[in-house]
Amino acid sequence: MNSKLLPAVIAALICASPALAFEPFVVKDIRVEGIQRTEAGTVFNYLPVKVGERFSEDKASQAIKALFATGFFKDVRIEVDGDVIVVVVDERPAIAQVDFVGIKEFDKEALKKGLKEVGLAESRIFDRAVLERAEQELKRQYLSKGLYGVQITTTVTPLERNRVGVNFNVVEGDAAKIRQISIIGNKVFKEKDLLDLFALTTPGWMTWYSKSDQYSKQKLSGDIEALRAYYLNRGYLDFTVDSTQVSITPDKKDIYITLSITEGEKYTVSDVKLAGDLVLPEKEVLNLVKVKSGDTFVRDNVTATTKAISDRLGNEGYAFANVNAAPEVDKVKRQVAFTFYVDPGRRVYVRKINFAGNARTRDEVLRREMRQMEGAWYDGAALNRSRTRLDRLGYFDEVTVETPAVPGSTDQVDANFSVKERATGNLMLGAGFSSSEKVILSGSISQQNLFGTGNSMTLQLNTGRINRTAALSFTNPYWTIDGVSIGWDVYQRNVDPTSLSVASYKTHSLGAGLRFGYPIAEDDRINFGLAVDRTKITVFDTSPIQYVDFVNKFGSTAESLVSTVGWSRDRRDSFVYPTSGTYQRVGLEMATAPMDIRYFRSSYQHQHWIPFGGGYALMLNGDVGYAHGYDGKELPFYKNFYAGGIGSVRGYQQSTLGPQFVDVYGVARALGGNRRIIGNAEYYFPMPGQGKEKSMRMSMFLDAGQVWGVEEKVRLSDLRYSAGLAFSWSSPVGPLKFSLGQALKKEPQDRTQKFQFQLGTVF
Known part of the structure; x- marks a missing residue:
């Protein structure tokens, strides 16, 4: 007999037979022997008899079975000492x-x-x-x-x-590697093209990192589904995977995968019909149908159609609309006809809008972003819009919405928004670093969500090598119930760019300003501002002649009344971690009478995010600027545009692109210019191993840009290019950015810098 079965057999024999032979008696006492960790009271609770009750052989058997069933003991015996029950146990370790x-x-x-x-x-x-x-x-x-x-x-x-x-x-040993993946039965498409769809691959130069050459049942299932989708989206309605074979060599080091498929024939769509309760005009519903008669069958178009109709009905209050596509297949003619059956269900109202997770942020701050109203018809688009607006606030790491049905009601749902708050306040006394400003001794008190009201206030103090700033700012984004914002700024700013490869000068500025923002559409705002600025300019013997001439002509103190106007349209899905949508911004800054300085400075930015799912996204960004003096005045040189470094064209030293001059020491210095073009293409992907955490992201980038002076002609052939890898982190003490860039077009006068970084907020 197997030795492992012996204890179980013995226990079964004990439980199946009487514990011992004795005459029934009234119990005067119960003793427990052999326990070390188990409390005696625990044993008493499992016994089917108490002191003063009658004890019999049947109850003795019940007691043994009950104590064995606890799993605490590997041996249990019942002994009788006169009118006393003695329970002897041997505890499991x-x-x-x-x-x-x-x-x-x-x-x-x-x-x-x-x-x-x-x-x-x-x-x-x-x-x-x-x-x-x-x-x-x-x-x-x-x-x-x-x-x-x-x-x-x-x-x-x-x-x-x-x-x-x-x-x-x-x-652990070494992971088994996929040595070969074979597809049998394909005639229409090449095996190489089909294997390109797979996440699983044979060993390559990057598989040590991706581990895509290690077999996974889940990944193989996903690859099979990708293969099926590939055929179904090209008309092969009868496509099937007949068998899947996964074999491993005896040494368990190599894996071979073989898929046997049947492609079938290519089908076209013969007819498309609608059925059921359409609710909406049939013409409007037909406009949502992506499947057209005469087209090759594409499964994704069928799925997109059912979703589009369901979403459109959801916008009319039919939260539980059901749309099914019923195919009618003609195998002889190789055609398929679809009937989309529409069941809108019952139209429902939103009873209540509830918020959870906002421990600091007041409900009213969230509620004013709602585009779905309580007591109104359910509107899927309005709910999604509300979620997006909450995400754009920048107060939350995550925003989700659920719409459960109200118990006992057939025509009501609740909208439950759950948020995960992020740290919006920052008290920082310490140091930051950047490859341009080196050590930045700084202190700041900032709160984007002041006392949970949605207002923001920031006191900034920092002592960088280039910028020394003391500024106090306040913004109320809902000065009026309609969303008109108001803000003000008071600042003192010293700028000394001599540590960069920029022409020598210093400025000392004092100023104060008032800002207003007015929403003109759901995503559009117009901003107005008026500020008074007084700037003292210092030039040196090593300064360019242009700078010296400006000071001699207009004086070393420049006073200006600066008015600003701007328009912005923000359709990004998130303020902090965008993956889709667009952002556009137009700005105009103008210094006007009665002060001494006359200039205008304009800019336009267009940013487009293309999502790829799972946190992957492509960002395309374009930024152009133009500035000039007017009314007989010149553009102050300290208002020039610059390019190069993090924020513009990585791989080139900070602010070094564009016109240059050579100082008395023979060192080339950047002058900046009045025209600038910047372009960026950046592919973002999640940090490996971070799961759903979004605060860290990596990216591959391609940057382009250049700056031109007043007398220079803008030529796209002058653009500089760079490419590389970047890392960004929204850390608790501020944004962190690293980039490793390679200049792709380097002229002799250009200054390059492969590694660039920025730690902490640089004001």
Whole structure:
């Protein structure tokens, strides 16, 4: 007989037969012997008899069965000493510790948590059967990672006080690699083109990082679905995967995958009809249909049609609309006809709008962003718009909305918005760093969401090598109920760019201004501002002659009344972590009478985000600027545009692109210019290993840009280009940015800088 079965057989025999032979009697006392950790009261609770009750052989058998069923004991005996019951037990050991040796692929704490779910954890009763299940679960985890050669040895060590230590000794081995993926039965498309659809690949130069050459059942299922979608979107309605074979070599190092498919024939759409209760005019619904008669069958068009009709009905209050596409297949003619059955369901109202997770932010701040009203018809578009507006506030890391039905009602739902607040306040006394300004000793108190009201206030103090700033700003985004904003700024700013490769000068500015913003549409705002600025200019012997002439002509103190006007349209899905939508901005700054300075400075920016799902997105950005003096005045040189470095064209030193002059020491210095063009293409993707955390992102970029002086002609051939990798993090103390860029078009006068970074907020 198998030795592992012996204890179970003995226990069964004990439970199946009378414990011992005795005459029934009235119990005067009950004693428990052999317990070490278990309380005597626990044993008493499981006994079917109490003191003063009559005890019999039947109850003795029940007692033994009940105590064995607890799992606490490996042996139980009932003895009788006169009128006293003596319960003798032999406790199972408890698990004192669970440890792992040789684990590299997994986090030990995560493994302990997983094993706890199968019943193996510290302080629990040791059970050999549970240990075997734990071994199998651990092995399954390794197999899912492609480590088929893993060897797991489990050791159980007895410890004092009837405890044991459980140790898993793991030899992980090397992951099995996919050596070949074959597709059999394809005639229309080349095998190479089909394999390009797969996430699983054979070993390549980047697979050490992506691990796409390690077999995963889940990934293979996804690849099969991608293959099926590829055929169905090209008309092959009868496509099937006949078999999937995954084989591994005896040494468990190489894996071979073979898919057998049947492509079938190509189908066209013969007819499209609508049926059911359309609710909306039939012509309007037909405009939402992406499937057209005579076209090649495309499954995605069918899916898009059902979604478009459902969403459109949702905008009319039909929250639970159901749209199904019923195909009629003619295999002889290789045609398929579709009937879209529309069941709008009952039209529903939104009873209440509820918010959760906003511990600091007041409900009114969230409620004023709502485009779905309480008591109004359910509107899917308005709900999505409301969620987007909350996300754009910048107060939250995550915003979700659910619309559960109201219990007991058939025509009402609630809109429940859940937010995950992010830190909007920042008290910072310390240092920041950047590749341009080096050490920045700074202090700031800022709050984007002041006392949860949605107002923002910032006091900025910093001592960078280039910028020394003291500024106080306040903004109320809802000065009126209609969303008219008001803000004011008071500042003192010293600028000394001599540490850059910029022409020598210094400015000392004092100013104050008032700002207003007015919403003219859902996504559009017009901004107005008026400020008074007084700037003292200092030039040096090494300064360009243009700078010296400006000071000699207009004086070393420039006073200006600066008016600003701007328009912006923000259709991005998020203010902090955008992945889709567009952003446009037009700005005009003009210095007017009665002050001495006359100039205008205009700019236009257009940013477009293209989502690819899963946090992947392509950002295209264009930024142009033009400035000039007027009314016989010149553009102040300190209002010039600059380019180069983080924020414009990475890979080139900060503010070095454009016109230059050579100072008395023979050093080339940048002058800036009155015209600038910047273009960026950046592909963002999540930081590996961060899961759903969005605060860290990596990107690949291609930058272009240049600056031209007043006397120069704008030529696109002058543009400079760079490409590289970047990393960004919205850290608790401010934004962090790194870039590793390579200048792609370098002229002799250009200054390049491959590695650039910025830590902390630079004011």
